Amino acid sequence: MTKRFGFLVLMFSFLMSTSMMASDSHSESGELSIKEQIKKDIDHHLKDSHSFHLWGDHDKGTAVGFPLPIILWDGQLHFFSSSEFHHHDNGVVESKGTFFKEYHSKIYITDAEGSIHYGEDHFVSNEKPIDFSITKNVFSLIIISALIFWIFSTVAKRYKNDPVPRGMAKIFEPLVIFVRDEIAIPNIGEKHYKKYMNYLLTVFFFIWMVNLFGQTPLGINITGNIAITFALALITFLITTFTANKNYWGHIFWMPGVPYLMRVVLAPIEVLGMFIKPFALLIRLYANISAGHVVIMSIIGLLFVFQNWFARGAFLGLGLFLSVIELLVAFLQAYIFTMLSALYFGSAVEEHHHDDH
Amino acid sequence: MEIPTIVGAGLIVIGVGMGIGRIGGSAMEAIARQPEASGKIQSAMIIAAALIEGIGFAALFAA
Numbered sequence: 001m002t003k004r005f006g007f008l009v010l011m012f013s014f015l016m017s018t019s020m021m022a023s024d025s026h027s028e029s030g031e032l033s034i035k036e037q038i039k040k041d042i043d044h045h046l047k048d049s050h051s052f053h054l055w056g057d058h059d060k061g062t063a064v065g066f067p068l069p070i071i072l073w074d075g076q077l078h079f080f081s082s083s084e085f086h087h088h089d090n091g092v093v094e095s096k097g098t099f100f101k102e103y104h105s106k107i108y109i110t111d112a113e114g115s116i117h118y119g120e121d122h123f124v125s126n127e128k129p130i131d132f133s134i135t136k137n138v139f140s141l142i143i144i145s146a147l148i149f150w151i152f153s154t155v156a157k158r159y160k161n162d163p164v165p166r167g168m169a170k171i172f173e174p175l176v177i178f179v180r181d182e183i184a185i186p187n188i189g190e191k192h193y194k195k196y197m198n199y200l201l202t203v204f205f206f207i208w209m210v211n212l213f214g215q216t217p218l219g220i221n222i223t224g225n226i227a228i229t230f231a232l233a234l235i236t237f238l239i240t241t242f243t244a245n246k247n248y249w250g251h252i253f254w255m256p257g258v259p260y261l262m263r264v265v266l267a268p269i270e271v272l273g274m275f276i277k278p279f280a281l282l283i284r285l286y287a288n289i290s291a292g293h294v295v296i297m298s299i300i301g302l303l304f305v306f307q308n309w310f311a312r313g314a315f316l317g318l319g320l321f322l323s324v325i326e327l328l329v330a331f332l333q334a335y336i337f338t339m340l341s342a343l344y345f346g347s348a349v350e351e352h353h354h355d356d357h
Numbered sequence: 358m359e360i361p362t363i364v365g366a367g368l369i370v371i372g373v374g375m376g377i378g379r380i381g382g383s384a385m386e387a388i389a390r391q392p393e394a395s396g397k398i399q400s401a402m403i404i405a406a407a408l409i410e411g412i413g414f415a416a417l418f419a420a
Contacts, residue, residue: 182400279415280408280411284410284411287414287418332403339400339403339407340407
């Protein structure tokens with residue numbers, strides 16, 4: 001009983017820290033109302049940032065976290081730590097005669113006073129350097145990739161002398177078999193599936209792990225970043241396009257089995273479909289994960305809005321419930337991404353002729 | 358957010374909800390008729406739901 005209670009307390013503290021997580025490290029003014037503060041925190045959480053912020057207190061203006069390296073290019077290379085943005089009161093860093101300032105998670109070139117100018121369209125008109133920084137997302141990606149690499153090289157070694165899975169291999173074998181038997185073979189077919197297995201397994205475990213890490217109080221939001229999902233969908237698109245056989249292109253430009261006039265009409269639609277499919281893939285993953293993060297953070301935000309303990313208890317329960325749902329979504333989105341990729345690969349290597357019947 | 362945008366978003370959610378609801382309902386019926394095929398029905402259901410959801414999200418972004 002006490003063990004179970006301890007687990008619950010741990011879960012709740014995780015939930016609480018997730019909301020603290022996204023708090024703003026700048027602490028510009030203490031006059032924000034609690035609703036505005038929550039809105040700002042959620043916005044900040046969804047974006048990438050140049051430092052890892054773990055927890056902090058808005059009222060005291062404290063923030064616990066660690067800085068990350070900043071790498072900039074504007075004709076010459078600049079390299080410094082993101083903590084230097086907080087060394088001066090105006091937040092300006094000088095590197096090789098150029099002044100940089102971080103403003104709303106983006107880095108701009110400024111003068112010595114760090115003045116930010118606005119153009120007529122109300123956007124910042126300061127010049128931007130090319131930013132190669134190891135940001136929060138990049139840092140987490142490196143850590144997670146290293147973890148996945150370590151897990152699978154350990155698992156692979158298990159099979160060298162002994163075909164019976166032991167230890168970690170016992171956990172991962174069913175998942176690998178699941179991807180092979182439930183995703184790859186039914187969609188691609190017995191003949192061609194081996195060629196695509198390495199990509200499907202990589203993308204499945206990558207998305208799943210990253211989604212799960214997004215649920216931890218580290219507060220990283222990687223698959224909720226459209227650049228990441230864009231890159232994943234682009235790889236699927238390139239593999240589909242470059243491994244496609246002549247049947248696939250035939251179906252796009254000269255659809256068999258329909259009247260000649262329809263073939264001309266269908267060709268542009270099919271060409272458009274080639275691009276819409278991976279686009280839907282990238283939007284689906286991005287929107288699902290972002291929406292999940294926003295919902296959980298809003299529910300936890302409500303804990304701080306309501307001033308009575310009854311409502312707080314209810315929202316705590318709801319927050320816990322939604323977190324569990326998110327664990328399911330984390331798996332489901334990885335499954336769907338892999339499944340649809342397999343479906344597109346399957347259509348690219350299909351050898352069935354429709355005009356036979 | 359202006360009022361037409363909110364109405365649009367609401368319409369999208371109604372449409373997507375009806376679509377996914379119908380898929381879920383039909384899948385339930387299908388599983389009740391043929392419980393042994395539940396695995397296949399489930400994966401087909403998830404694919405169809407995901408496709409509708411994708412369109413819904415795209416529309417929500419446009420709204």
